[in-house]
Amino acid sequence: MATAGVLAGSLLAGCGGGPPAGAAITLYNGQHVQTTDALVTAFEKQTGITVDVRSDDEDVFANQIVQEGARSPADVFYTENSPALEYLQERGLLAPVDRTTLARVPSQYSSPGGDWVGVTARVSVLIYNTTLVKPRELPTSVMQLADPRWRGKLALAAAETDFQPIVTSIVKSHGTQAALAWLQAVKTNAGSHLYPDNETITSMVNRGQAAVGIINQYYWYRQRYDVGAAAMHSAIAFFAPHDPGYIVNVSGAAVLRSSRHQADAQRLLAFIVSRKGQEIIAHSQSYEYPLGSGVTTAQGLQPFDTLAPAPLTIGQLGDGSAAIALLQKVQLL
Secondary structure (H helix, E strand, O other), X not given: OOOOOOEEOOOOOOOOOOOOOOOOOEEEEOOOXXXXXXXXXXXXXXXXXXXXXXXXXXXXXXXXXXXXXXXXOOOEEEOOOHHHHHXXXXXXXXXXXXXXXXXXXXXXXXXXXXXXXXXXXXXXEEEEEOOOOOHHHOOOOHHHHHOHHHOOOEEEOXXXXXXXXXXXXXXXXXXXXXXXXHHHHHHHHHOOOEOOOHHHHHHHHHHOOOOEEEEEHHHHHHHHHHHOHHHOOEEEEOOOOOOOOOOEEEEEEEEEOOOOOHHHHHHHHHHHOOHHHHHHHHOOOOOOEEOOOOOOOOOOOOOHHHOOOOOOOHHHHOOOHHHHHHHHHOOOO
């Protein structure tokens, strides 16, 4: 979901024995609607609080929050990826998260500054059409997708905010010039297979319109759930351990410093990373890895503790601005 497209809805929240009459909090939701709906429904049922949600892409909301400043109606911001939260934290627009909430999540998956909390994780993988490509033919590094052998076969969604951490990782591993050269090459290889989002990549590779693509793993699992295993003509594969294309992306949530309902907003964050909130994610069709309260996924994903991603910290992934600049330079944005 992280390309520009608008979806609207609403969320009201409160704390303790319930909010004062007429009290409400507003959630700017950049996460997948399925994930947020499940959490919001449970939060409303548990607290008796009505919730008002606005959904859009996280980059759209991050820029909107900057423009709105202290006038923003948002109380909570929930994202798919950490750079949008880091972007707002750098501008002093987020409030510190309650320590008890932060303590529910391993510190490496939340804000180094304590201004947002990690909620779930996903991992970048290669999706391939099982008729067009055999497992032995797959690249073991994301860098190999620049090879001309993938010309006309590669699907790419460079406008996805999910793609920015991969660019950042390549810069950290190989340098800016190498990242630029790689972007130029994969742009050429993608040709007409430049798509708006990961959902489209997943669908096109499954249909054989493209041979391979880069996605977060949960898009493949969600399509399999939607269409059934018999209709799947694709599979996913991990890059080699610690490859720059092997990235764990963190979804997080924050309270805006400008919120006029700080306690209620903090209560929502606490619920999302509580055992109940994380169990909802673990048993849902979000196919993400819960990060809080010691909960593990109940879905058939590769165990989180067996993943071997590139050794990048949240701080090193940063706010995504360097990746955006490179994507703009090669006209992929």
